[in-house]
Amino acid sequence: MAPRANWKGILQVAELTCPVALYTAASTSDRIAFHTINRATGHRVRREFVDSDNGKPVERDDQVKGYEISPDDYVILEPDEIAAAVPDSDKTLAVSAFVGCGEIDKVYFDKPYYLSPAQQTAAEAFALIRDGMRRKGVAALAQTVLFRRVRTVLIRAHDDGMIANTLNFDYEVRSAVEAFHDIPDLKIKGEMLDLARHIIDTKKGSFDPTAFEDRYEGALADLVKAKAEGRKIARKQPNRAGKVVDLMAALRESAGMAAKPARKPASTGTRRKSG
Known part of the structure; x- marks a missing residue:
């Protein structure tokens, strides 16, 4: 079954127009x-x-929105x-x-959507815009009304279609100044930096999303299944990492571990004696 579009409209580049549809690209459904x-x-x-004062239920028709300008x-x-x-x-x-595709800081990225032609007759115009952006290595900034607000959207070529990311407004993105305020101005160099580079190398x-497991979701699924079957699941003890006392020693140890090749599994077969 084809997915249901979240929004349908017209993608407009100067005088060129193309009917398009937006589809949810990431969902928690x-x-x-529980x-x-x-x-x-x-x-x-x-x-x-x-x-909140008398504790009596308030019917839906009596509920209105209110903006607090002072207490109560x-x-x-x-x-x-x-x-x-x-x-x-x-x-x-x-x-x-x-x-440029890398020009916008990803902290402004909100939600991703797939963008595709809304009808077969729009395929040629859609491909023209997509391939033109891909060849020039650019993304498009566009505006429209989405979900009751005028939203700015960043559109990029992606496989046979496009990805449209809604962007956070500037007032929604907090400054990093306060978060980074207490970080001391240190210049790392010498052997310490060489070891760090070696570990990174x-x-x-490469990024493979299938390699990352949502362990919390898996644990919840196991718990629900066990409870439904009348079984108990033993609680796992959390891993507690020890404190790093010497940064240089930790780097050297990490570099040594990273350099070690993976161990080959021991052979389970018996070796024949010659003779």
Whole structure:
């Protein structure tokens, strides 16, 4: 079954237009999800909104949005007022500029989507835009209304289609200054830096997403299965790494471990005696 598009519209580059569709590229829907259960009855618990002052339930029609301007003082916004603030959408993903593929800091990346032609007749125009960007090594910056907001999207060629990443707004990205404020200004050189380079060189590899396991998800699946079958799972003791006392000694040890070739498994066959 073909996936359902999250959004359909027109990709526009100057006078060139192409009907396109956005599809979710990453989702958490396959993760194990839990319900809250009443331990005494085994029934699901229902969430209910109550007045914080008198504790009485508040019906849905009496619930409105409020913005706190001072303690316990709110500006009330009606649903139609909020709806009026949503920008109008002409369903056009309008390209404003082309930038180098590595020009935008990945801290601005929000969510990835697959972008593909919305209909067969759009395939040629789509391929023209995709291959043109790929040949020039650029990505497209475009704007449109997505999910009630005007969003900036970074579009890149990807296999036979494109990847469209929504970008965080500038006010959403926190400055690194405070996070890095207490890092001392150290200049590493000499043998220590050579050892670090050696470790990095010997550990070079390539990214294979299938090689990384969500151990928490796997442990939850095992736990659910064991409980359903009436079995118990022994709790694993956490690994506690020892403190590194001497950085140079740790580097030398790590470099030695990285340089060692993997051991070949011992032969299980018996060796025949000659003669």
